[in-house]
Amino acid sequence: MPSSSVPRRGSAIPARPGVHAVGRETRKGKGWHFYAWRGGPKFWIDEAHYPSSREFLAAYTEATALPRAAAYTVPNLVDDFLSSPEMPKGERTRTDYRRWGLRLAEEFKDDPAEIFEDPGSRGEVNEWRKQWAHSPRQYDYAGTVAAVLLNWAVDQGKIRQHHCQRLRKVYEVDRAEIVWTPDHREAIEAKAPEWIRRILTAACETGLRVADLTKLAWSHVEATPHGRRIRVRTSKRKRVAYIPVTEAMGKLLDATPRDRMLILLSERGKPLTPHRASEGLRQWRDKAGLTPESLGYDLRLQDARGTAATRLLSAGLSLAEIAAHMGWSIRHAAAVIEHYARVSPDETDAILVKLATAKGSAS
Incomplete structure (x- = not known):
């Protein structure tokens, strides 16, 4: 699981009522990504917990003026993939994909699917699969399923892009x-x-x-x-x-x-x-x-x-x-x-x- 020193997704105190603030660890330290609402568009990135600049307020006002569509969350995305014709045909592979897909959905259950459009999501996926660092094969397989699922999501127009291609593998055996x-x-x-x-x-x-x-x-x-x-x-x-x-x-x-x-x-x-x-x-x-x-x-x-x-x-x-x-x-x-x-x-x-x-x- 993510380190206790890293703010968990969705655990931030909103800068304004209704704002969905996501804590992220960056090279410069802790940072915050702000969404107009949970599942809504991201409109601001800041190192401060509670930005109050005029630019922040203007961006927030502009973002909240957008039509508010129903939130499409990571669990929604996983469910759609698991019920899609693109699921593998082999029984063993289907079982494995279901297991790891549901684990991914549980970890990101409070997040909009578009979280994976952000470059920082690569680090969060790597942090998630560290739970299985003791087993190189499971560590690699978690990343493989995440990438397969997100490739499908891009192909289906669920998200515009993702940043989890070619996640580093540690299991090597000939x-x-x-x-x-x-x-x-x-x-x-x-x-x-x-x-x-x-x-x-x-x-x-x-x-x-x-x-x-x-x-x-x-x-x-x-x-x-x-x-x-x-x-x-x-x-x-x-x-x-x-x-x-x-x-x-x-x-x-x-x-x-x-x-x-x-x-x-x-x-x-x-x-x-x-x-x-x-x-x-x-x-x-x-x-x-x-x-x-x-x-x-x-x-x-x-x-x-x-x-x-x-x-x-x-x-x-x-x-x-x-x-x-x-x-x-x-x-x-x-x-x-x-x-x-x-x-x-x-x-x-x-x-x-x-x-x-x-x-x-x-x-």
């Missing part, structure tokens, strides 16, 4: 070199129950995101002239992916009853949520000794996509096809596969030869 190696998978195979082993196998062999893994069904499996493939429309990019069924994935499918609609289920035989799948693997990962403390990094279910990229290259997909399926650049896909080969000595030579050939075809 997970290209984090993959599930054969040793990691063997540790899970030796310790975890079957439902967890099946989740990891499917993730490492298909490269599907967790949200798509939990929805994987027999209806997605198709016969081909030389085997089987998985045909699925991905939840994030809404693209149809064609994934060859590898030997390990084939064994998993063959062990799945045909009268079961979903391929992966929980320990109780119930449909999985993405959270339960990720959390279940994390718990057994730790029990298998693959903790962040022992490895030096946090190995997650999503990191199985790097292993899958290698599997798909071996199955005959081109780098371009792998990159399109994963939502990566060709360069990133090549970097992930090359790293996997370095940490998996048993298949280094074969993978590097395939990778070199794939790179030559992609260039």
Whole structure:
């Protein structure tokens, strides 16, 4: 929350009855922005709490003579965005946008939406998201949602402009070199129950995101002239992916009853949520000794996509096809596969030869 040394928005004592005075911290110290009324036009900026100059009074008189429209507040703006067609389609993203949008509305609940037209609002948004400074990912996500929402507001004519573009991000991580190696998978195979082993196998062999893994069904499996493939429309990019069924994935499918609609289920035989799948693997990962403390990094279910990229290259997909399926650049896909080969000595030579050939075809 904002520091107690900074006047909170709307907490100022009006310079005149009806005036909405907003306290702001500036480079020169505390300053005040004056609006003709709450939600009304801004007509004055001053360092004094109670300006009484003739110029101030003249500006106030002129501003109050303007037609007084109903106040359009920040909560109004957030509500309009959350109910708009521009909201993301993915369920997880929609939930996250709603959570952070409502948090923004709560913080600026007494303010007119046009407060974001003022350059000083950038500092106030940064001050608001400092509540999550302990979590760089949340700190960044708060700023991302605020910028998305305000971009929409400008596009829709709700406000004329805003100053929260490209808010500084503090979460930086390159997970290209984090993959599930054969040793990691063997540790899970030796310790975890079957439902967890099946989740990891499917993730490492298909490269599907967790949200798509939990929805994987027999209806997605198709016969081909030389085997089987998985045909699925991905939840994030809404693209149809064609994934060859590898030997390990084939064994998993063959062990799945045909009268079961979903391929992966929980320990109780119930449909999985993405959270339960990720959390279940994390718990057994730790029990298998693959903790962040022992490895030096946090190995997650999503990191199985790097292993899958290698599997798909071996199955005959081109780098371009792998990159399109994963939502990566060709360069990133090549970097992930090359790293996997370095940490998996048993298949280094074969993978590097395939990778070199794939790179030559992609260039």
